[in-house]
Amino acid sequence: MPQVFDLRSSGRRTLESIVPALQIVIASSTSYAVAHYLLGHAVPLLAVTVTISSLGFVRDARPIRVLETAIGIIIGIVLSEALLLTVGQGLWQVALVLMLTLIVARALSPSNAFAVAAGVQSMLVMLLPVPAGGPFVRSIDGIIAGVVALIVTALLPRDPRRLARQDARRLFASLTEALDSLVVALERADEPSAERALERLRTTQPVIDSWAASLDSAAAIARISPFLRRRRPDLLAQTRVLRGMDLATRNLRVIARRIDFLVRDGAPRPGIASIMASLGTSVELLGQSLDDPLLADTVRVGLVAVAERLRPDTVVSGAPVTDSVVILMMRPLLVDLLTAADLPAEKARALLPEL
Known part of the structure; x- marks a missing residue:
């Protein structure tokens, strides 16, 4: 063709x-x-x-x-x-x-x-x-x-920072769309929405790889170029976000596969959907924080609020094992997002409520 x-x-x-x-x-x-x-x-x-x-x-x-x-x-x-x-x-x-x-x-x-x-x-x-x-x-x-x-x-260096920003925007756009689809899937027990989210997430790895390549190139050029040296803090910040989002995306793929299986019983799950919606808002703000670093504090506050809710017994009264598994799977996802938002992993794990 x-x-x-x-x-x-x-x-x-x-x-x-x-x-x-x-x-x-x-x-x-x-x-x-x-x-x-x-x-x-x-x-x-x-x-x-x-x-x-x-x-x-x-x-x-x-x-x-x-x-x-x-x-x-x-x-x-x-x-x-x-x-x-x-x-x-x-x-x-x-x-x-x-x-x-x-x-x-x-x-x-x-x-x-x-x-x-x-x-x-x-x-x-x-x-x-x-x-x-x-x-x-x-x-x-x-x-x-x-x-x-x-x-x-x-x-006369090329400036791969622009390509890196484009890759970052593509990744965050994909994640935001996938999270929105997962919210719909959980609220309405909608299988097509879960499948759309999963398909969207499966396309993210090449974007992550491109973002990593652009950042590596930009950092290497900044080390020898007098014109890009002052951009190194920004590149280091992007690298931190990339590491966290790479892990978060991998976790989200696993969660999406679980939700795709879960919603086939036709039962809406508004409690889990609410948490997923909050994560979607935080992920969208995290993407915007690459251009506006002041948003990072807002992202951390929002994610900390989500952390306090990640207990199966508080999300769904008498939560069945299938629902509890999804909520438990969100805990490492949250740690990855907090790490991307510049919170040390130890502190992020400490924020999770005891089970």
């Missing part, structure tokens, strides 16, 4: 690519200028192509990834040039060099794109005429590209 063109996704992808594209253009132009005008290399093709391959459009813009990519590709270029001097040019030589480069690239990195980039650079070495100044001129161009890519990463 042909894929339908999504104009909104295309527009969003284009806007997100403007800064990385600008960074790549500046870095590639600088590499070319250094190799051509400063060192006198007539056609410093690899200075440009290695820069593009090192930076790329990947979400992970960490300096260590840029360095690893540049080093790996440069190793491929040096290997190709050494083999070119040893075995010369020809069909079997091209096949040999490509095979060795791909094997070395796969040994150096698990990235498929990395191996392909290294293979492409090695073929440029093997198929293009040897430049004036000797074959290892191209290795020098590769080193220039790697150095420039790192410098540009530090001085």
